[in-house]
Amino acid sequence: xxxxxxxxxxxxxxxxxxxxxxxxxxxxxxxxxxxxxxxxxxxxxxxxxxxxxxxxxxxxxxxxxxxxxxxxxxxxxxxxxxxxxxxxxxxxxxxxxxxxxxxxxxxxxxxxxxxxxxxxxxxxxxxxxxxxxxxxxxxxxxxxxxxxxxxxxxxxxxxxxxxxxxxxxxxxxxxxxxxxxxxxxxxxxxxxxxxxxxxxxxxxxxxxxxxxxxxxxxxxxxxxxxxxxxxxxxxxxxxxxxxxxxxxxxxxxxxxxxxxxxxxxxxxxxxxxxxxxxxxxxxxxxxxxxxxxxxxxxxxxxxxxxxxxxxxxxxxxxxxxxxxxxxxxxxxxxxxxxxxxxxxxxxxxxxxxxxxxxxxxxxxxxxxxxxxxxxxxxxxxxxxxxxxxxxxxxxxxxxxxxxxxxxxxxxxxxxxxxxxxxxxxxxxxxxxxxxxxxxxxxxxxxxxxxxxxxxxxxxxxxxxxxxxxxxxxxxxxxxxxxxxxxxxxxxxxxxxxxxxxxxxxxxxxxxxxxxxxxxxxxxxxxxxxxxxxxxxxxxxxxxxxxxxxxxxxxxxxxxxxxxxxxxxxxxxxxxxxxxxxxxxxxxxxxxxxxxxxxxxxxxxxxxxxxxxxxxxxxxxxxxxxxxxxxxxxxxxxxxxxxxxxxxxxxxxxxxxxxxxxxxxxxxxxxxxxxxxxxxxxxxxxxxxxxxxxxxxxxxxxxxxxxxxxxxxxxxxxxxxxxxxxxxxxxxxxxxxxxxxxxxxxxxxxxxxxxxxxxxxxxxxxxxxxxxxxxxxxxxxxxxxxxxxxxxxxxxxxxxxxxxxxxxxxxxxxxxxxxxxxxxxxxxx
RNA sequence: GCCGAAGUGGCGGAAUUGGCAGACGCACCAGACUCAAAAUCUGGCGUGGUAGCCCCACGUGCCGGUUCGAGUCCGGCCUUCGGCACCA
Numbered sequence: 027x028x029x030x031x032x033x034x035x036x037x038x039x040x041x042x043x044x045x046x047x048x049x050x051x052x053x054x055x056x057x058x059x060x061x062x063x064x065x066x067x068x069x070x071x072x073x074x075x076x077x078x079x080x081x082x083x084x085x086x087x088x089x090x091x092x093x094x095x096x097x098x099x100x101x102x103x104x105x106x107x108x109x110x111x112x113x114x115x116x117x118x119x120x121x122x123x124x125x126x127x128x129x130x131x132x133x134x135x136x137x138x139x140x141x142x143x144x145x146x147x148x149x150x151x152x153x154x155x156x157x158x159x160x161x162x163x164x165x166x167x168x169x170x171x172x173x174x175x176x177x178x179x180x181x182x183x184x185x186x187x188x189x190x191x192x193x194x195x196x197x198x199x200x201x202x203x204x205x206x207x208x209x210x211x212x213x214x215x216x217x218x219x220x221x222x223x224x225x226x227x228x229x230x231x232x233x234x235x236x237x238x239x240x241x242x243x244x245x246x247x248x249x250x251x252x253x254x255x256x257x258x259x260x261x262x263x264x265x266x267x268x269x270x271x272x273x274x275x276x277x278x279x280x281x282x283x284x285x286x287x288x289x290x291x292x293x294x295x296x297x298x299x300x301x302x303x304x305x306x307x308x309x310x311x312x313x314x315x316x317x318x319x320x321x322x323x324x325x326x327x328x329x330x331x332x333x334x335x336x337x338x339x340x341x342x343x344x345x346x347x348x349x350x351x352x353x354x355x356x357x358x359x360x361x362x363x364x365x366x367x368x369x370x371x372x373x374x375x376x377x378x379x380x381x382x383x384x385x386x387x388x389x390x391x392x393x394x395x396x397x398x399x400x401x402x403x404x405x406x407x408x409x410x411x412x413x414x415x416x417x418x419x420x421x422x423x424x425x426x427x428x429x430x431x432x433x434x435x436x437x438x439x440x441x442x443x444x445x446x447x448x449x450x451x452x453x454x455x456x457x458x459x460x461x462x463x464x465x466x467x468x469x470x471x472x473x474x475x476x477x478x479x480x481x482x483x484x485x486x487x488x489x490x491x492x493x494x495x496x497x498x499x500x501x502x503x504x505x506x507x508x509x510x511x512x513x514x515x516x517x518x519x520x521x522x523x524x525x526x527x528x529x530x531x532x533x534x535x536x537x538x539x540x541x542x543x544x545x546x547x548x549x550x551x552x553x554x555x556x557x558x559x560x561x562x563x564x565x566x567x568x569x570x571x572x573x574x575x576x577x578x579x580x581x582x583x584x585x586x587x588x589x590x591x592x593x594x595x596x597x598x599x600x601x602x603x604x605x606x607x608x609x610x611x612x613x614x615x616x617x618x619x620x621x622x623x624x625x626x627x628x629x630x631x632x633x634x635x636x637x638x639x640x641x642x643x644x645x646x647x648x649x650x651x652x653x654x655x656x657x658x659x660x661x662x663x664x665x666x667x668x669x670x671x672x673x674x675x676x677x678x679x680x681x682x683x684x685x686x687x688x689x690x691x692x693x694x695x696x697x698x699x700x701x702x703x704x705x706x707x708x709x710x711x712x713x714x715x716x717x718x719x720x721x722x723x724x725x726x727x728x729x730x731x732x733x734x735x736x737x738x739x740x741x742x743x744x745x746x747x748x749x750x751x752x753x754x755x756x757x758x759x760x761x762x763x764x765x766x767x768x769x770x771x772x773x774x775x776x777x778x779x780x781x782x783x784x785x786x787x788x789x790x791x792x793x794x795x796x797x798x799x800x801x802x803x804x805x806x807x808x809x810x811x812x813x814x815x816x817x818x819x820x821x822x823x824x825x826x827x828x829x830x831x832x833x834x835x836x837x838x839x840x841x842x843x844x845x846x847x848x849x850x851x852x853x854x
Numbered sequence: 855g856c857c858g859a860a861g862u863g864g865c866g867g868a869a870u871u872g873g874c875a876g877a878c879g880c881a882c883c884a885g886a887c888u889c890a891a892a893a894u895c896u897g898g899c900g901u902g903g904u905a906g907c908c909c910c911a912c913g914u915g916c917c918g919g920u921u922c923g924a925g926u927c928c929g930g931c932c933u934u935c936g937g938c939a940c941c942a
């Protein structure tokens with residue numbers, strides 16, 4: 027074995043060997059328990075960044091560990107390869123998106139291979155490949171046929187910089203999540219998926235996601251945003267129509283002193299038509315429509331309203347109240363109209379004060395008298411109803427139910443559940459995505475492309491410049507087609523699908539990526555799904571993870587899969603930071619994985635990144651920390667090198683000989699490490715403490731090597747320890763472990779070794795150190811037999827000379843004795 | 855504003871069930887090896903007092919509580935980060 031650790035020879039050697047042996051190829055095998063370990067597949071930007079290295083290093087430890095534990099492990103990788111950057115690069119550099127994307131994929135694949143991750147590369151998929159998006163289109167058509175994909179005209183989010191619409195989930199603080207440009211509203215006809223039909227189901231099932239972080243579950247719950255309330259019909263003075271509002275507080279119905287409509291509300295123009303208010307109202311609406319989302323709806327924005335000269339009639343008492351339009355009412359939520367109850371809603375209160383609208387108290391808190399004249403804010407808490415006719419005196423919680431019942435019975439209102447979640451806008455006016463497989467025929471209207479005509483191929487001879495419509499619209503060869511129904515001339519839909527559609531089902535495709543008769547083989551999907559461990563960034567908490575859950579539920583209802591949740595366990599890893607902030611080109615704090623791998627090797631890069639912090643937490647990059655990881659691996663190399671020849675013919679210790687203290691300590695460290703690493707990896711994902719335990723083992727072995735006379739050293743014990751050391755290290759530093767395994771005369775890959783089980787007897791200590799406390803303060807340390815009873819410990823401690831001296835002149839109140847830990851003497 | 859997470863040495867972090875706070879690593883200091891340096895090995899390393907390896911006090915964001923005993927549990931704050939943000 028070489029004296030020096032030359033990672034640059036070892037790593038390529040084993041990467042080639044593993045590929046040559048198909049070491050990581052996996053088959054459906056019902057004989058073995060399956061384990062599906064998946065990391066979120068990347069967008070092929072061209073280069074791996076440290077976040078990827080972290081993500082895939084974590085996944086690789088899990089996959090290798092589970093393999094060694096005897097599971098049949100599916101660990102695939104692919105490319106989320108549709109999307110805007112490819113198109114932007116095409117525009118900027120004149121390279122076709124397809125070429126750009128495939129070159130990036132080639133580059134990143136090579137980088138991933140350099141990291142030595144245990145992927146079954148035969149399962150690689152790319153969502154931009156026709157063999158893949160054919161099935162994306164096929165799945166879209168299943169949704170379409172179920173009435174879950176539909177086209178409608180709506181005020182949608184438009185990013186002027188990306189020149190396309192965006193889903194609600196892609197708008198962050200009123201700006202485009204990709205480019206940060208302020209989003210504007212546009213009235214367009216767009217394709218949607220009916221995720222709201224699954225809102226309740228998606229919400230209910232969150233309870234079943236025991237293996238998910240609470241943080242993510244809460245974020246999804248909030249995003250779905252369920253609320254229970256009543257839709258109430260108000261009359262309109264001088265009009266036949268009803269004005270419907272949605273409220274969660276029907277108990278305050280007698281306190282309504284005005285109504286507010288969203289400026290876009292369809293009734294507004296009707297109410298003002300031909301009145302003196304018409305011009306002002308139209309001006310106001312125009313102004314609102316020109317404001318962007320943030321300016322319009324931020325809590326910081328001052329509430330602004332306008333009386334439109336009309337009156338609504340309260341159905342419970344016939345009171346007439348003025349109708350206004352205001353910026354703070356959203357057309358997209360509820361009915362686009364709200365009742366104003368200033369005494370019991372803070373927003374209404376502020377609005378009423380500003381516009382001098384009456385305030386009417388209808389809920390009185392226990393033992394307190396609210397006065398509309400002197401209130402400085404709304405009272406939103408519990409109380410009893412007043413000024414509410416027949417409902418006076420009821421507790422308001424009870425009144426919410428009773429008034430709701432009353433309204434339903436009298437046909438003036440309907441109890442209703444509302445969700446904050448909106449339907450998923452999936453069409454994009456851009457080129458590099460999966461075409462929506464629909465054609466428009468003058469005779470037959472909207473027609474689905476038949477399955478056998480899929481895929482609808484994305485043409486390559488297209489001018490990519492975005493101009494507000496899909497570039498596909500400018501490609502007559504694409505647009506002009508024949509109607510599948512009547513054979514007459516027809517036009518293709520030119521919008522493409524949101525890339526989140528592609529990533530909503532890739533994890534099922536991985537179970538049978540070469541399947542040609544369907545999106546997957548049902549048998550394979552049944553065998554592998556659900557994903558046992560999913561790993562990725564928390565930034566996908568809502569978008570990708572909610573969409574994937576939605577997809578899985580629909581596919582389950584269609585009988586295409588047998589699980590209704592895709593990911594059993596979820597690990598959300600933290601960001602990789604440098605100098606306290608996220609690595610970015612603009613900050614100039616980027617550390618390139620390629621450079622680190624070139625300088626220290628993949629094993630060092632992986633080890634550092636796993637050691638520096640637990641996976642959920644953000645990780646501060648440290649060049650010196652990398653040096654430390656490298657130093658450790660060299661230390662392991664030299665240790666094994668030192669003993670390699672000495673233990674060559676020796677049988678590992680098998681328990682037949684009684685050992686001395688030093689040898690017992692080596693065995694204790696060894697078996698403790700097995701126990702600790704197994705536990706840390708299997709149940710806690712605390713790779714940092716797992717690695718530190720391996721370091722302690724190595725330190726212990728060095729102590730033995732250097733402090734025990736070489737002639738006295740028990741090589742059987744050393745051999746046992748070294749073998750386990752290599753095995754424990756295998757998931758973290760796979761190349762080095764494999765090289766050492768071979769160099770110490772083993773046949774077969776270390777990665778196919780059985781994960782060891784610790785010997786409990788070796789871990790038990792005969793003697794332990796305990797502390798003696800006086801009123802909780804440590805006063806003495808004693809070494810005692812580990813199995814000493816509490817009573818004996820107490821007597822032993824009290825018998826110590828030093829303890830007796832400390833007790834001089836004090837009286838013992840009580841003694842607490844905890845085996846193997848401490849004796850606490852309480853004195854006065 | 856609401857929801858959530860986190861605050862521990864010079865730094866990253868550990869302490870899994872309430873039981874010696876600071877494992878492991880980095881940085882730093884000292885020593886060994888060396889002509890010297892690098893590498894390596896050994897030892898030290900929370901703060902303050904005192905000081906010959908003894909001992910004492912203080913110490914896990916702040917204030918209070920429960921307990922023989924609190925980084926850990928409870929109540930109230932502060933700060934940072936993440937999510938949502940006029941959702942009626």
